[in-house]
Amino acid sequence: MSAYTLPPISSISGLSNNSKIELLNHLFEPCEVLQKILLTNVLGSENAKFYSTYKQFIEVSRKELLEYLKLEKSSPQYDENISKIISAHPRLGANKSKIGNLSIHSQKEQQSLLQASREESEKLSDLNNLYESKFPGLRYVVFVNGRSREVIMANMVERIRRNNIGLEKVDSINAMCDIALDRAKKLGAKL
Template identity: 45%
Template sequence: MTDYMLPEATLFRSLTEDERITVITHLFERSTELEKMIVPEFSFVMSYGELIAHSRALLLNLASESASDPKQMKVLLDILAAHPRLGARKIESSHSVAEQASLQSESEALAELNAEYEKKFPGLRYVVFVNGRSRDLIMKDMRERIQRGEYELEKIEAANAMCDIAIDRAKKLGAIFAFN
């Protein structure tokens, strides 16, 4: 994964913008749009739990607003596109590489499911909290979501998954105390 450790939450207000972006990049995937949303929040929250909960609220609100606002939809899609496709060969985030280790073997079926998902839900990326689940379980979930076919629900699922992943990463990067 990485040797990076999150700074103590008591330092949130004193972090520079670059330091805040580094924290966001470790919790989520690198996304300029997400950074614009979350960087200012460091001045108002007192823990990683609060930061991620507030990020979840912002993302869910964005998902809701995007149904009627094309600009908001573009922002949401840019944020979701920062997440690597499951089983992708080239993944830039060391966190995603570790999280997707059970999916990394060559899988034409997974590539086909990604393509089917993205055809069913134009502009969206399948995002799920893998959490050590096998490729078969993840593929079953993806198939079920494709068959369900609810675009608006997929946006919500993706936003929630991003934040569930961020909670797991925060714990692994030393923020365990924030989730008691």
């Protein structure tokens, strides 16, 4: 999938900032806002934390992102930053020409969705459009984990009908962290 290998978990607090950013970009989608939050509060030297597993590191990252989400109510900047973090993930089933370059991880994770029939692709595109109009600034994020297009689209419809942007943000952050756990495992980490 990728020539990148995760560094030993015991060494991540001592990595250079560029190496930490590379690590975050492989576990999560590249996003400057996410990088800043996690570099400062999870990987920062002033907060030097030593993690015994990548699972522990990702769960601390999840907690930090969910805490950041709570701050959102205090400032429009927080709301914009949460949107940037969530929208760093590509649309489900969208081809490269419509969303720019997919990360190597997203390409692999979305392989089955990218091979949909024209009808399924159009339905997924319509659902993406509906979701994004219902929740401006967000993108539907879910841990696919081998689930079929039909199951994913049913979940998407359910979340659109639920019509709760606060829960969408929480579900998206949790999905991003579930994806990061899966990526860590695929990159050789023992969770």
